[in-house]
Amino acid sequence: MALLFIPLYIKFLGIEAYGLIGLFMTMQALFMLLDMGLGATVNREMARLSVLPDKAQEMRDLVRSLEVIYWCIAVLIGVAVMALSSFIAGYWVRPKQLSPEVIRQAILIMGLAIAFQWPVSFYSGGLMGLQRQVLLNIINTVVATIRWCGAVLVLWLVSPTIHAFFSWQILVSLLHVFLTSLFLWRSLPATGKRSVFQGRIIFGIWRFAAGMSGITILATLLTQADKIILSKMLSLEMFGYYTLAGMMAMTLYRLIGPVFLAVYPRFTQLVELKDQEALKQLYHKACQFMSVLILPATAVIAFFSYEILLLWTGNPVTAENTYMLASILIIGTALNGLMNMPYALQLAHGWTRLTFYVNLLSVVLLVPLTMFMAWKFGAIGASFVWVILNSGYVIIAIQFMHRRLLKREKWIWYGKDVGIPMIVALATAGVFKWIAGGAYSSPWMSVAILILISSVTLGATALMTPTTRNFVFNQLMKFKLTYGS
Helix, strand or coil, X not given: CCCCCHHHHHHHHXXXXXXXXXHHHHHHHHHHHHHCCHHHHHHHHHHHHHCCCCCHHHHHHHHHHHHHHHHHHHHHHHHHHHHCHHHHHHHHCCCCCCCHHHHHHHHHHHHHHHHHHCCHHHHHHHHHHCCCHHHHHHHHHHHHHHHHHHHHHHHHHHCCCHHHHHHHHHHHHHHHHHHHHHHHHHHCCCCCCCCCCCHHHHHHHHHHHHHHHHHHHHHHHHHHHHHHHHHHHCCHHHHHHHHHHHHHHHCCHHHHHHHHHHHHHHHHHHHHHCCHHHHHHHHHHHHHHHHHHHHHHHHHHHHCHHHHXXXXXXXXXXXXXXXXXXXXXXXXXXXXXXXXXXXXXXXXXXXXXXXXXXXXXXXXXXXXHHHHHHHHHXXXXXXXXXXXXXXXXXXXXXXXXXXXXXXCCHHHHHHHHHHHHHHHHHHHHHHHHHHHCCCCCCHHHHHHHHHXXXXXXXXXXXXXXXXXXXXXXXXXXXXXXXXXX
16 A cells, blocks of 8 residues: 555655655664564564463563563654754755755654654564464554555645644554554463563573674664665655655565565474474475565566556656666565575574674675765666675575575575576566567556566466475365366
């Protein structure tokens, strides 16, 4: 829904105000630096403790202890954003139409919206650790509907201003944090005792939390460095185009995130139960499923980004300024997505050191490179850094992981899990691009052609990937046995 309504936000607010929405999302991501690994820690601990006997009270005390810390940080975040509002409005962003006072007021409202939204990741982590993904998805679906549909109605019927947009975000964030908090506590096993803050519990998980905190800080620097730099170096209008391209590329996380969040707790349980064979099988199935989900979508969007943007926004100028950025960024995002299952395997073993050092090296090398590429080549140059970063993970980091975990599975990952679906997806979409070109007689023709290309690319990739091919064949055999002669 966030993607569906972007053209309407731009229509009501203008591209400069949409640039402020991009700044809002960047600030939300930056404040994950203060997460200190607590979100991932509560996820892992809920999964681990749920398969151990007599741990109900420890689970409840853990949630209470981390909850207190999280809300204290949320208050600090709100105060910090509001305190920096004048500096950001007057010295950081480069508007052409919006006044500094309008921007300052918008940032003040942003501060409250970010503070109320921030604890949602903690409560969501607890629900996912308990494998209540379906419940969490229902909550997120309801909230997303209210958030994005409601924002359009507010801009249309109440006030077409950036202040109205962010005020609505505050109300929806309050609803979101209330629902996730309520259902996490209801999902925990009852003990009849009061949940209390326990310092010893915090001490017991500090090592994993510290490792996750380091990873989060470095990952945030890596994923947000381009936006921080470009928000200063580009005009607010051009930054709006870059934000739009980034949003298009980030759509892949709508596919990546649910798979990671569903598989990671199960990895943790299998590690705790020491079931290596089941862990190996699930690892390859999850990696292949991830490839089939994201690589066909990546190939189609990368080859047909202009056509998609033109259909989506209805604005040739916006499409022209955005399509190349979107094609580059989505390739980097796909490579990042392929590394999510190996990353989940590392976290399930409580091994955070590898990712921490890889990210540290990446920050040292690639943040200066981002600055140079942005200065030399602008937004296009900065977008290529995202591809370089994630290519390094796929080529180098996976080598070190498989030296320690599932030692004999590396080449299966490169071949069956990733290589085959990548080649098939790129080849199929590429052939269609060569055949179809980009000249379509009408928008409906464009939609029909893109649906056909996407379906064929997805089908070809699924049939050439072992896990999904076997699943399809098994379903066909069951159908034949059930309804055949």
